[in-house]
Amino acid sequence: MEILDGKKISEQIKDEIALEVSAMKERGEKVPHLAAVLVGNDGASLTYVGSKVRSCERIGFESTLVKLPDTTTEEELLLKIKELNDDVAIDGFIVQLPLPKHIDEQKVLMAIDPDKDVDGFHPTNFGKMALELQTFIPATPFGILELLKRYNVETSGKNTVVIGRSHIVGRPMSILMSRKGYPGDATVTLTHSRTKDLATFTKDADIVITALGSPDFLKADMVKDGVVIIDVGITRVPDETVAKGYRITGDVDFAEVSPKASFITPVPGGVGPMTIAMLLKNTLLARERHNA
Ligand code: GUN
Secondary structure, three states: OEEOOHHHHHHHHHHHHHHHHHHHHHOOOOOOEEEEEEEOOOHHHHHHHHHHHHHHHHHOOEEEEEEEOOOOOHHHHHHHHHHHHHOOOOOEEEEOOOOOOOOOHHHHHHHOOHHHEOOOOOHHHHHHHHOOOOOOOOHHHHHHHHHHHHOOOOOOOOEEEEEOOOOOOHHHHHHHHHOOOOOOOOEEEEEOOOOOOHHHHHOOOOEEEEOOOOOOOEOHHHOOOOEEEEEOOOEEEEOOOOOOOEEEEOOEOHHHHHHHEEEEOOOOOOHHHHHHHHHHHHHHHHHHHHHO
16 A cells, blocks of 8 residues: 655645746746635635645745635625736635635636636636646646656546545546546546445445545445545544644545555645645746746
8 A cells, every 4th residue: 555645745846836936036037926815714714725825935936815804795805806817916816715605606716817717616717627728727636636647546447436526626526537648548437425325336446536525434345455545535523632623534434444545645644735736836837828
């Protein structure tokens, strides 16, 4: 069993990006500038956005954090997005999800200029992804592809089961794994909460990608020997024995499943750190496109 070490690989990717940024500076070019919009005070979102901004600083990007109260109206948020679309100093930006219930998420995502949509959530970019055109690939799926690539995990012709059909992870992941070329060319089954007898699918899978947010959901008797496991789950489970009061738990029962796996991502330290690295990669691509 080999650990797919997202922490290590994400550091490598950030080092590679930092080198590119140094070269840009030496050539007297503008460095990439990422903005993140956070509406409200959701604890997990604050942590993620904080990490994104800190990573920017570490690799030499400019960053802007736009913090708005949870009373922000949809109209006010749309105005802020227009400002960021029009601001030539900003190469790319994200609106952290989830948004407060009174705001229409899809309307907000559609207001983002596709050329600055480094999350790849705009329908134009999502469509380009499906059509195998050059675009911004959503950071979490992009991170999973990169992890598979850097560990030379075979995907061609492999039975791949994705669990969860969210617009951020499951749905794009199912499309990406079925695209032509490496890492792709897989035979993909997208399963979800309405799937009947899920285990019949997972038992036959060479690769299982879980993105449902249900701690320790995938058990050893649901997979075959040699399976590749990608665990996207990051649920905060209350734990009084640690200072934070919670621990991060994946969708996979790691202790049970890992002995059967050929490759497996740990939680934390697997997919999570890759997401941030690939968001930075997309922002670098946005800057390079604006330079071109
Ligand atoms: N919420 C959870 N994951 C993500 C992500 O990748 N991007 C944004 N904007 N919000 C998220």
